[in-house]
Amino acid sequence: MKTKLKLFAKARDLVGAAELELDLPESATVAELRTALGEHSPALQPLLASLLVAVGTDYASPTTRIGGRTDLAVFPPVSGG
Amino acid sequence: MKTKLKLFAKARDLVGAAELELDLPESATVAELRTALGEHSPALQPLLASLLVAVGTDYASPTTRIGGRTDLAVFPPVSGG
């Protein structure tokens, strides 16, 4: 299913885009999103394990189903303040 | 010896004066000042045990000799802030 996500900070820079569309099964979780992201953008590999995933304005849990969603965001550890 | 002291807050109100002169031996310490103050101003009795004594801008220790000094201050526990 078409799955849309926003990218931020170094993840956006490494991918070279602020938004991305991936094809994922509806049952896909964060782990599968990570794998798909690494295949789509090999430059993300060093960051992959630390990437965080949000659904809407909440952090996704490991079991959150994210396939087909269009309100995802993917970003590295935060450093505000 | 003539010993001069300033009074603050409730100590000043109870004595009814902002400054006081007592006659104390040169060897007098805080304990003797307390006694002399209580004799001079019986209204101070309830506050006597908690009164603090300063010499110049420092708190006096129990052994500080204060007889004859003119830079003493006597006041109850502080409550600034």
Added chain:
Amino acid sequence: MIQLTHNPIDFTLLTESVRSNQAGAVVLFLGTVREMTEGRQTVALDYDGFPEMAEAKLRELEAEARSRWPVIEAGIVHRLGHLELGDISVAVAVSCPHRHQAFDAGRYLIDRLKEVVPIWKKENWSDGSTEWVHPGAEPVKSQI
């Protein structure tokens, strides 16, 4: 007041917004752009953020603080964009009846902000290089 802004932070306004006759204590925290970090010299910082989620998380943090301390008023403003040395990147203000509550709540808010609010800073080092700060992620210097 929960706000993300590209403009300089008015900490006076934020502080005034949390003052109250019910509060005996106000604590204001300002994060400012420091020149030296572990021996390296910063010339500027760029802050990126995910505004919708960042604002939602800031509201959650305020609610968390209110559930733990008797907070009268609280406000958090975070700046985004390009900041020079000494500029204020974040301001947290909180008022409580007593001072230790206000200190604890203020510290909690800035500590949690740094853990969960989706905002990122990019160092502009004095050697001309830039580097996203992503705590715990493998360091990969980027030259942008």
Added chain:
Amino acid sequence: MIQLTHNPIDFTLLTESVRSNQAGAVVLFLGTVREMTEGRQTVALDYDGFPEMAEAKLRELEAEARSRWPVIEAGIVHRLGHLELGDISVAVAVSCPHRHQAFDAGRYLIDRLKEVVPIWKKENWSDGSTEWVHPGAEPVKSQI
């Protein structure tokens, strides 16, 4: 900036005075006149002080804080005289490289101020009575 004043405290000026490119964190504490204390209603406070000693003690406290934390700048202003509800009685500002240092130093300064600086407040209760606040001393209500 160490100061006793009978005028309203300008916390913006105090905060600006401690900002520095060497600091990543500024903590400002404001003590404000709270209406309710243990169920009793305050209408105003009067602060008395022994100015020479108070200023000397505030300078000592700043030196103590500097010996314990990497304080960049610090400032303390205490107001004296008649204060209405919500007025600022004391402001403490401190800047440090990192935030926990600034929180710890700020809290230390106000905690110690309340222990050793010769300033006293008199409550003006809503029932018309007044009462000096002398922690640990036997309570004797005075009608002045």
